[in-house]
Amino acid sequence: MKPPHSLYGLSLDEISQALDLAKTYQAKQINEWLTKGVTDFSEMTNLSIADRERFAFLMGSACSSTVVERQRDRSGAAKLAIRLHDGAIIEAVLLTDERLRATACLSSQVGCAQGCTFCKTATMGFVRNLEAFEIVEQYIHLQNESSQAITHLVYMGMGEPLANTSEVIKSIHLFHDPTTWNIGLRRITISTCGLVGGIERLTEERVAVKLAISLVTADNRLRSRLMPVNKRFNIHELKDALIRHQQVSGKRVTIEYCLLGGVNTDEVNAYKLADWLSGLDALVNLIPWNRVEGLPYTTPTEAEIDRFARLLDRLAIAYTRRRSRGQAIDGACGQLAVPLNTLEYHLLTDDGE
Numbered sequence: 231m232k233p234p235h236s237l238y239g240l241s242l243d244e245i246s247q248a249l250d251l252a253k254t255y256q257a258k259q260i261n262e263w264l265t266k267g268v269t270d271f272s273e274m275t276n277l278s279i280a281d282r283e284r285f286a287f288l289m290g291s292a293c294s295s296t297v298v299e300r301q302r303d304r305s306g307a308a309k310l311a312i313r314l315h316d317g318a319i320i321e322a323v324l325l326t327d328e329r330l331r332a333t334a335c336l337s338s339q340v341g342c343a344q345g346c347t348f349c350k351t352a353t354m355g356f357v358r359n360l361e362a363f364e365i366v367e368q369y370i371h372l373q374n375e376s377s378q379a380i381t382h383l384v385y386m387g388m389g390e391p392l393a394n395t396s397e398v399i400k401s402i403h404l405f406h407d408p409t410t411w412n413i414g415l416r417r418i419t420i421s422t423c424g425l426v427g428g429i430e431r432l433t434e435e436r437v438a439v440k441l442a443i444s445l446v447t448a449d450n451r452l453r454s455r456l457m458p459v460n461k462r463f464n465i466h467e468l469k470d471a472l473i474r475h476q477q478v479s480g481k482r483v484t485i486e487y488c489l490l491g492g493v494n495t496d497e498v499n500a501y502k503l504a505d506w507l508s509g510l511d512a513l514v515n516l517i518p519w520n521r522v523e524g525l526p527y528t529t530p531t532e533a534e535i536d537r538f539a540r541l542l543d544r545l546a547i548a549y550t551r552r553r554s555r556g557q558a559i560d561g562a563c564g565q566l567a568v569p570l571n572t573l574e575y576h577l578l579t580d581d582g583e
């Protein structure tokens with residue numbers, strides 16, 4: 231039997247089968263090492279030397295991917311370039327916020343097919359979906375880089391998670407498993423450009439993670455120009471799906487509002503946003519666009535952002551205004567696009583969880 235690419239994501243029975251284990255307890259021992267991030271069989275010291283050598287001969291490593299580049303910036307953000315078993319490169323980012331929460335930003339696809347006009351990842355097109363084990367391995371690599379435990383996960387790296395819903399849900403179940411990482415669903419966020427079918431599937435399957443929506447504008451026509459997904463699912467369909475999901479999850483939704491200089495920061499956009507938000511429990515996250523070479527946008531000035539924030543104040547819209555972290559390593563929102571400087575992530579909600 232051909233060995234699997236990775237032991238991550240396998241059940242104990244599957245590990246047992248893959249390695250042709252003589253004793254059932256060995257699968258549990260191996261799984262404990264995997265959970266701790268030990269992927270080199272030679273370091274699994276409670277296995278016999280003969281077994282360790284046999285497993286290494288069979289698979290090489292228990293993990294299918296390798297870190298090929300590490301970057302850190304002064305904010306503490308770290309970005310890893312990770313080579314997958316087929317040679318494709320993705321990136322994953324580790325962020326530490328002012329409360330020292332460590333958050334892993336995970337990619338769900340190699341490239342992205344959604345074509346958002348302000349996004350660097352979009353420029354590389356779609357290559358393939360990641361499998362659940364490849365998503366989990368990003369977390370393992372980031373955890374191995376971090377001096378503190380990763381407590382939060384965001385599916386905001388390269389790709390659109392709800393265009394790869396099955397593998398994303400599978401990975402969420404793996405992270406949430408009490409026998410391994412036991413990460414609470416309230417600490418997991420999926421960021422989507424608004425694929426309504428995927429949101430509905432999360433609702434139907436009662437996957438009560440938090441949602442972050444890359445809205446960018448509540449002007450339907452403008453959104454269709456900026457984000458092709460809006461031609462398939464307009465802002466009204468998107469809002470209906472969010473309300474249904476909120477009824478199941480009971481969680482506040484984050485609205486990511488990427489501020490594009492001179493495009494979506496005027497009074498009309500503020501009023502349309504206020505109108506669209508009515509009936510939703512939402513927090514708007516204002517994220518100034520990060521410059522990406524070759525894309526036809528500008529980062530708004532501080533004065534422009536101040537003016538838009540004052541409009542939101544006047545309209546009683548709940549919002550946060552964050553400085554993007556990770557810019558120095560091109561790990562900020564909209565800046566991911568392997569193999570150059572892959573990664574697009576959005577910032578977290580600040581609701582104390």
Ligand code: SF4
Pocket residue numbers: 342343344345346349350351352387388389390422423444574
């Ligand atoms: S913003 Fe997200 S969904 Fe849109 S193209 Fe970029 S990676 Fe894809």
